[in-house]
Amino acid sequence: xxxxxxxxxxxxxxxxxxxxxxxxxxxxxxxxxxxxxxxxxxxxxxxxxxxxxxxxxxxxxxxxxxxxxxxxxxxxxxxxxxxxxxxxxxxxxxxxxxxxxxxxxxxxxxxxxxxxxxxxxxxxxxxxxxxxxxxxxxxxxxxxxxxxxxxxxxxxxxxxxxxxxxxxxxxxxxxxxxxxxxxxxxxxxxxxxxxxxxxxxxxxxxxxxxxxxxxxxxxxxxxxxxxxxxxxxxxxxxxxxxxxxxxxxxxxxxxxxxxxxxxxxxxxxxxxxxxxxxxxxxxxxxxxxxxxxxxxxxxxxxxxxxxxxxxxxxxxxxxxxxxxxxxxxxxxxxxxxxxxxxxxxxxxxxxxxxxxxxxxxxxxxxxxxxxxxxxxxxxxxxxxxxxxxxxxxxxxxxxxxx
Numbered sequence: 001x002x003x004x005x006x007x008x009x010x011x012x013x014x015x016x017x018x019x020x021x022x023x024x025x026x027x028x029x030x031x032x033x034x035x036x037x038x039x040x041x042x043x044x045x046x047x048x049x050x051x052x053x054x055x056x057x058x059x060x061x062x063x064x065x066x067x068x069x070x071x072x073x074x075x076x077x078x079x080x081x082x083x084x085x086x087x088x089x090x091x092x093x094x095x096x097x098x099x100x101x102x103x104x105x106x107x108x109x110x111x112x113x114x115x116x117x118x119x120x121x122x123x124x125x126x127x128x129x130x131x132x133x134x135x136x137x138x139x140x141x142x143x144x145x146x147x148x149x150x151x152x153x154x155x156x157x158x159x160x161x162x163x164x165x166x167x168x169x170x171x172x173x174x175x176x177x178x179x180x181x182x183x184x185x186x187x188x189x190x191x192x193x194x195x196x197x198x199x200x201x202x203x204x205x206x207x208x209x210x211x212x213x214x215x216x217x218x219x220x221x222x223x224x225x226x227x228x229x230x231x232x233x234x235x236x237x238x239x240x241x242x243x244x245x246x247x248x249x250x251x252x253x254x255x256x257x258x259x260x261x262x263x264x265x266x267x268x269x270x271x272x273x274x275x276x277x278x279x280x281x282x283x284x285x286x287x288x289x290x291x292x293x294x295x296x297x298x299x300x301x302x303x304x305x306x307x308x309x310x311x312x313x314x315x316x317x318x319x320x321x322x323x324x325x326x327x328x329x330x331x332x333x334x335x336x337x338x339x340x341x342x343x344x345x346x347x348x349x350x351x352x353x354x355x356x357x358x359x360x361x362x363x364x365x366x367x368x369x370x371x372x373x374x375x376x377x378x379x380x381x382x383x384x385x386x387x388x389x390x391x392x393x394x395x396x397x398x399x400x401x402x
Contacts, residue, residue, distance in 0.1 A: 032133040037096035105171035145172035170203040222249035248278035274307035352379035
C-alpha cells in the first residue's frame with residue numbers, strides 16, 4: 001500500500017514537471033487600426049519545451065473573434081515533439097461593407113489561447129498549462145475621444161504630500177492638445193480638505209496609456225479620505241469616481257487578546273495587533289503585565305496597514321483571583337507606542353487551544369508568510385522525484401535478490 005502511494009505521488013510529480021512550460025514565437029507584434037476592408041495575416045510558431053510528445057488545442061477568446069480566422073481550422077495539434085515548430089496563422093478580416101461606426105472606439109484585445117495536454121494520467125491527474133496570443137485592435141473616432149480616465153492615489157503617512165496619477169487614452173484620430181486634472185480630497189463628511197493640479201500633456205492615439213500626475217504641497221491628518229479628479233481635455237470635461245485615500249499615523253493597536261486562562265497551568269496568550277502606519281515596521285513586540293509579573297513576546301514585523309498575532313506564555317500557578325487585571329504594552333524598536341489595560345478570567349478547564357476573542361468579527365492574519373517562487377518549487381519537486389525514483393529502484397533490486 002505504501003509503495004502504491006509513493007508511486008502515485010511520483011507519477012503526479014512527474015506529470016507536474018512536464019506540464020510546466022510552453023510558448024510561442026511571433027513574426028511581428030499584432031497591433032492594427034480598424035478600418036472597413038482591412039485584412040492582415042499574423043504568423044506564430046508554437047514552441048514546445050518538454051521532451052515528451054504533446055497535444056495542443058487552440059481557443060479564441062475576447063472581443064472581435066468573429067473577424068479573426070485561425071489556422072489550423074480544427075484548432076488542434078497532435079503529437080508535437082520537442083524541436084518542432086508548428087505554425088499558427090491568424091487572419092484579421094474586416095469586411096469592406098462594415099459601418100465604420102459599428103464598433104465603439106477603444107482598444108480591443110483578442111486572444112488565441114493555446115493549451116497543452118500531457119496525455120499522461122486520467123481524471124484529476126491529467127495536468128495542463130497554456131499561453132495567450134494577443135491581437136490588439138484600435139478602433140478610432142473621427143475626432144477627439146477621451147477614454148474614461150482612471151485615478152490612482154497612493155496611501156501616505158500624515159502630513160506628507162499626496163501623489164495622484166491619472167491614466168487615459170485618446171481614442172480619436174485628432175490630437176487632444178491639453179489634458180490635465182484637478183484633484184480634490186474630501187473627508188468622510190464630504191468636506192473639501194485639499195486640492196491640487198496635475199501636469200498637462202497633449203495626447204495622440206496610441207496603443208499605450210497616457211499619464212498625468214500631480215503632488216500636493218501639504219499633507220493631511222491621519223484618517224480615511226476620498227479623492228476625485230476633474231479632467232480637462234480641451235473642450236471636454238470628465239469626472240472620475242471617488243477612490244479611497246488612507247493617511248497613516250505611527251500607531252499600532254491591540255485589536256484583541258486571549259480572553260481566558262486555565263488555572264494552575266502554563267497558557268498560550270495571543271494578541272492581535274494592527275499597524276496604521278504606511279511603511280513597514282520592524283522590531284515590534286509586547287510586554288504583558290499580570291499578577292505583578294512581566295512576560296515579553298518575541299519580536300515581529302508589520303506590513304503597512306497590516307495585522308498579525310504575537311504571543312507569550314503565562315503561568316497561572318501562583319494566581320488566586322479568578323479575574324486578573326492585565327496591561328499590554330507594545331513597543332517598536334524599544335519605544336513604547338501603545339498601552340492597553342483590561343482584565344482576563346481564570347477558569348478551571350479550557351477545551352482546545354486558547355483563542356483571542358474580544359473583538360467582533362475578529363480574524364487572525366499572519367503578515368509573516370513565506371512564499372516559494374516557481375523555480376524553487378521546481379527544484380524541490382525535482383529533488384523529491386529523484387528520491388522517490390531511487391527508493392523505487394532499491395525496492396525493485398531487493399525483489400530481484402529475493
